Amino acid sequence: MNMKRMGGALAVAFAAASLPILAASPAAADQGDCQYYLHEAGYNVGPKIESACRSGADPWNPAGWIQCYSALVNIGVREGDASAACFKA
Structure with a gap:
């Protein structure tokens, strides 16, 4: 009986420990999603x-969205x- 309780407690502890890892996973969006969106919107994706x-x-660039947006608008998007x-980036 004690083994069942210990196994259950271990399972609960494992689930509780892994929850923050799952919740903190980064979003799936990336550079490719940005390019694909523009391709599907009819733009020719180039350099x-x-x-x-x-x-x-770039996750280390706090101004990344603004730089992305400005660069795209400046080339006619x-x-x-x-x-x-x-x-999406």
Whole structure:
């Protein structure tokens, strides 16, 4: 009987310990999602779009979204499309 309780307690402890890891997993969005969104919106994805999406996907760059957005708008991407693509980065 004690082994069952100990096994149950161990299972609960394991589940509780792994929950923060699962909750803190990074979002699946990345540079490729940004580029794919723009491709599907009808834009030709080239080096400038790749660079803009890369800056938006950089987790160490606090200004990444703004840099991504500005770069995309400056090369002729519509504001709404640029905003959505950079949020996907």
